[in-house]
Amino acid sequence: MYICSPLQTVEHPLFAHHHVTVQIKRDDLIHPIISGNKWRKLKYNLTFAQQHNKKGILSFGGAYSNHIHALAFACKHNNLASKAIIRGEASYQNNATLSAAKSWGMELEFVDRATYRQRYDTEYLKYLQSQHENFYIVPEGGSNSLALQGVGEIITELAEQTEFDTLMVPVGSSGTLSGLIQADDNQHNILGIAVLKGGQYLEDSIGQLLDQESSGLKLKQKHTRWQLLTNFHRGGYAKFSREDEQRILDFSLQTKLPFEPVYSGKMILALLDLLEQGYFPIGHRILLVHTGGLQGLAGLNEQKRLKLAGWQVPSIF
Numbered sequence: 001m002y003i004c005s006p007l008q009t010v011e012h013p014l015f016a017h018h019h020v021t022v023q024i025k026r027d028d029l030i031h032p033i034i035s036g037n038k039w040r041k042l043k044y045n046l047t048f049a050q051q052h053n054k055k056g057i058l059s060f061g062g063a064y065s066n067h068i069h070a071l072a073f074a075c076k077h078n079n080l081a082s083k084a085i086i087r088g089e090a091s092y093q094n095n096a097t098l099s100a101a102k103s104w105g106m107e108l109e110f111v112d113r114a115t116y117r118q119r120y121d122t123e124y125l126k127y128l129q130s131q132h133e134n135f136y137i138v139p140e141g142g143s144n145s146l147a148l149q150g151v152g153e154i155i156t157e158l159a160e161q162t163e164f165d166t167l168m169v170p171v172g173s174s175g176t177l178s179g180l181i182q183a184d185d186n187q188h189n190i191l192g193i194a195v196l197k198g199g200q201y202l203e204d205s206i207g208q209l210l211d212q213e214s215s216g217l218k219l220k221q222k223h224t225r226w227q228l229l230t231n232f233h234r235g236g237y238a239k240f241s242r243e244d245e246q247r248i249l250d251f252s253l254q255t256k257l258p259f260e261p262v263y264s265g266k267m268i269l270a271l272l273d274l275l276e277q278g279y280f281p282i283g284h285r286i287l288l289v290h291t292g293g294l295q296g297l298a299g300l301n302e303q304k305r306l307k308l309a310g311w312q313v314p315s316i317f
């Protein structure tokens with residue numbers, strides 16, 4: 001399936017006030033279940049698994065992971081088995097995200113934090129591979145070099161759709177940002193907003209992901225127009241204050257665009273703060289990538305972490 005996601009203009013009084021224009025690439029609209037960057041990152045991994053006659057895909061995630069949710073659905077529809085190593089207690093299996101994943105045939109294995117921390121260790125991966133013969137192992141968040149290729153198609157599509165100065169995207173594991181940096185090839189400013197605390201270490205992950213692709217050329221020599229902002233995490237991964245929640249919801253209602261407070265909402269808060277700080281020059285053309293993840297609202301709602309009325313919680317099965 002090849003889908004070019006739509007591009008829309010975002011209208012908000014602050015944008016006119018600060019003399020900038022804002023457009024949004026609606027990757028959240030790619031598909032009702034596997035949307036956003038998780039689809040982009042899985043696309044060529046699914047092809048790889050099929051071409052190599054793999055039985056299924058094994059991956060890793062937290063109990064509300066957008067990646068796990070997308071992976072389960074995508075595997076089912078590509079006749080692949082799926083298995084996830086989940087950080088946390090087995091009682092999570094009945095939450096919205098994992099119930100959906102189970103309903104699509106995904107097998108779940110719950111591990112404690114110490115075990116989960118080994119998810120990048122060669123020995124642990126070897127062990128998992130020996131236990132799951134002919135499964136293709138994909139890292140947490142789907143972020144590997146095949147993922148970068150899929151994400152790069154955002155840039156190809158944008159080249160046909162519009163012109164812009166700065167692209168903004170939320171950053172978790174950094175696979176998406178790396179794919180954008182690589183495909184853009186220094187044509188635009190690329191601004192990543194880290195959604196977790198202490199995100200400076202992500203610069204190394206980005207370097208590693210890009211190095212795998214760019215035959216050893218040093219990251220900063222090859223790509224000079226990207227930046228990772230690490231001060232907009234709002235207290236840490238999936239953390240947000242009542243005021244943050246209010247600002248995201250207000251922005252959603254004003255622009256009639258859906259956001260959630262873990263990823264896309266933090267990009268919006270960063271955009272609003274940067275505008276107030278006068279970060280963007282007059283006439284600047286900003287391009288937001290909506291990375292999807294709206295299924296996460298179901299889990300937040302279930303945990304009673306959304307305090308305000310007005311959120312549109314999607315049905316995620």
Ligand SMILES: *Cc1c(COP(=O)(O)O)cnc(C)c1O
Nearest residue numbers: 066172173174175176263291293
């Ligand atoms: C996973 C995710 C991100 C972060 O993507 P990375 O490639 O892990 O940096 C951003 N937005 C949404 C909605 C996500 O689900």
